[in-house]
Amino acid sequence: QVQLVESGGGLVQSGDSLRLACADSGRTLSSYTVGWFRQAPGKEREWVATISSRAGIAYYRESVKGRFTLSRDNAKSTVYLQMNSLKPEDTAVYSCAAKRTFGAYASDASFQWWGQGTQVTVSS
Secondary structure (H helix, E strand, O other): OOOEEEEOOEEEEOOOOEEEEEEEOOOOHHHOEEEEEEEOOOOOOEEEEEEOOOOOOEEEOHHHOOOEEEEEEOOOOEEEEEEOOOOHHHOEEEEEEEEOOOOOOOOHHHOOEEOOOEEEEEEO
């Protein structure tokens, strides 16, 4: 059973950094592809980044490339999203999700397990 819990959100200023964490209380996350999605008020949820299970290959949406970095600590069953040079347009609720396969890595419909989300607010 995969149970995801996000942490690390908060209120920061433009240009600051945050590190989000996605932990699996069942300690099985090393076997899963993990994605991050975000949803801003009044907007649809959008894909942010995904990291594969074993090789740790990461993919990012264009607007966060060079600013966001995914990593995983399989011993801790945790995936991290390091967010640097944050912008007001990054403000959203960020949620992590997990799936067994890597295909359709940017599609929220393909992910089976979801965390509750953590709020990130970037002020200008």
